[in-house]
Amino acid sequence: MYGHVPVCPVPGPPHEHRCPSCPLFPWASRAVVLTASLVPQVACEYGMVHVASKDGGPKGKDYCILYNPQWAHLPHDLSKAPPLQLRNWTASLLCSAADLPAHGFRDQIPLVARGNCTFYEKVRLAQGSGARGLLIVSRERLVPPGGNKTQYDEIAIPVALLSYRDMLDIFRRFGHLVQVSLYAPNEPVLDYNMVIIFIMAVGTVAIGGYWAGSRDVKKRYMKHKRDDGLEKQEDEAVDVTPVMTCVFVVMCCSMLVLLYHFYDLLVYVVIGIFCLASATGLYSCLAPCVRRLPFGECRVPNNSLPYFHKRPQVRMLLLALFCVAVSVVWGIFRNEDQWAWVLQDALGIAFCLYMLRTIRLPTFKVSEGGSPSSVQSGSSIMVEVATGPSDSATREKLPMVLKVPRLNSSPLALCDRPFSLLGFGDILVPGLLVAYCHRFDIQVQSSRVYFVACTIAYGVGLLVTFVALALMQRGQPALLYLVPCTLVTSCAVALWRRELGVFWTGSGFAKALPPSPWAPAPTDGPQPPKDPATPLSPQPPSEEPATSPRPAEQSPEPCTPEEMGPGAPTREPRSPAEPEGPDQAQLHPLAQHSSSA
Structure with missing residues (x-):
């Protein structure tokens, strides 16, 4: 049985937290990697962004986001998450003040591209321009947005990563005039x-x-058991x-x-x-x-x-x-x-x-x-x-x-x-x-x-x-x-x-025990009554359980010469008194002779 909880890597993708690669200090990259391995994993959680059209278009839909609760917590109930206008600002990386719009992001949630600077720089600029949240579109694997402790204390708006595929689906389904609500419902203990x-x-x-x-x-x-074909x-x-x-x-x-x-x-x-x-x-x-x-x-x-x-x-x-x-x-x-x-x-x-x-x-x-x-x-x-x-x-x-x-x-x-x-x-x-x-x-x-x-x-x-x-x-x-x-x-x-x-x-x-109530009867003929005082004795492993003689009217259908081969002799039906099996037939030649006569 497999379940899963998100385990987040060390903060930041390679192009946002890049190790120094100066040729004069080849030990620098190894030191940074060693230091990063000692850093505790970033706290991250899966959340949802509920998208709906502003003009009452198609029914709203939830999309996956990955956020860091140390920036800001998200409400657990959708009714407590206020719907805000989503502003498509993916043409900008939002790494400097020049990337901000003229009137800012007042009561909006900007959608920006990932890269060229840290998550902290992006969310600091968005918060300073009046944004109520920040969505960062990623073409790569989603990683949690991270920072140090002082940066966590400065930021009061949520920041989350959205996949590029989901962004395309949002604009294709709802257009560019949409409202979004960021929330993170609790995981159920067990699913139905x-x-x-x-x-x-x-x-x-x-x-x-x-x-x-x-x-x-x-x-x-x-x-x-008669062979009735391969099936x-x-x-x-x-x-x-x-x-x-x-x-x-x-x-x-x-x-x-x-x-x-x-x-x-x-x-x-x-x-x-x-x-x-x-x-x-x-x-x-x-x-x-x-x-x-x-x-x-x-x-x-x-x-x-x-x-x-x-x-x-x-x-x-x-x-x-x-x-x-x-x-x-x-x-x-x-x-x-x-x-x-x-x-x-x-x-x-x-x-x-x-x-x-x-x-x-x-x-x-x-x-x-x-x-x-x-x-x-x-x-x-x-x-x-x-x-x-x-x-x-x-x-x-x-x-x-x-x-x-x-x-x-x-x-x-x-x-x-x-x-x-x-x-x-x-x-x-x-x-x-x-x-x-x-x-x-x-x-x-x-x-x-x-x-x-x-x-x-x-x-x-x-x-x-x-x-x-x-x-x-x-x-x-x-x-x-x-x-x-x-x-x-x-x-x-x-x-x-x-x-x-x-x-x-x-x-x-290893031995053949007496037939159980669920085992099929060995023959179709009537069975002689058993003496309750007679004890049951198991048979040796090499011997098959004895079968009762087959009545004449239930004798098996004789094979045709084509099925038995060109040189095979024809077989006459046995009488009720004739025992089955080649060994028993040899022990009773008189019965065999009378039957053939």
Whole structure:
């Protein structure tokens, strides 16, 4: 979870506080740099300038300004900020008395250009000519206007910096006869968009963990599965090993450092990878729903194309084209702040669900050893990379986050961080543990105790992250709170149920336990009644669970000679008394002979 408060650099841009560069004193610049590094950072705050037309034109609009409260404080309420006429004086730098107009800036707020002199000289001249405030237009990065203590005592009017882009938008939208009001509303403790982020994050973890656990256990109990084409083949799960965890951590740290230093080059690589991965994840999430549709079951004709020679169903082909189209649309309009975040969140959730279904924790101790909470010390670098460097030439943002626009109006939302972000890692890492808990629940038939407890612990950890964000007013590494909550809760439940040893090593997955109530029935035929006095005995890992004989009327449809090959013998339907499996058929030759007769 990333938030941000403005951190201001040392006062003044290079051309306004320039270090001496006399060739006779090469040590001078180093001394000034050393002295500047010891100077405390200038106090600065984000504020707003409310612009409205004097002749009742379009509705007013707020623009971002950066000001120094040590010059003069701004009111927190717009109703207490008097509207004043804005005077366009950008043709002048306002560095000398000759730059002042003949009648001064009586009850006006002049708009002047930045450069050639200090901020103090500009605001001193403006205040002496009757100005009620000063706006300095900057083509460069906004920095706080600063000065020494005596200069702060002399000035009684506010001075702020406005970006050149916003100045152009003001004159284009409202013309040159405008009124402005300078104010700085208080930042809300928490934004309402946290509720949306909470629902998306907890919902993704719960659905992904439930889906991954159910799918994995279902595959263990399904002995016979007819291949109905490539689109019905389930992806094999990848077990996380300690070596894989170490490699993953090293790659993430290396990528983080590379992005920090070469952000403008690698950001497009990350965007391309996200488009491919999110399209795959969206297809994986929608495929089970599309397969239930009663139309589009026909297949493409025979061909020799690389993928189409497997003759996919038309509905699955259309689904693949739809997923690619959604990903491409987001890639083209990714910088549209009004609606592109909806597509990014949908693709991101689909990607997280796909990863939770594909990656699997074989044991609990892997999650304990691979806990990334110890890697979160460089949170400042993580926040800088996740939100995008402020000096980036491309202005691109990394898409590996869920983002929701701020719902409260505030200077921070207007100036610097219009979105609240939650990284994919804050969903995937705890989500793998939630999926592990669900798999373990089904194996030991514990009525989803581990799954529910771990999901609730994730929600509590996310709430703790929100509280820390509100108290510290800076970006928080969410895994620092999520990982301990989920790990401690899972261990506590296992200790309470006296299953900590099995839960720790994952030995419950090494043997085939009796079918759980949520597992699919192994056959469609009727099951013989079970003797309640007969104890259940687990089967060895190498053996498959026994299946009941298939009735004659439900015998599988025989394959045609074309499907089985030119030299393959035809297969007759089995009788109800014939057992399934090649090994059992060899043990009962009499039954096989009578069946063929």
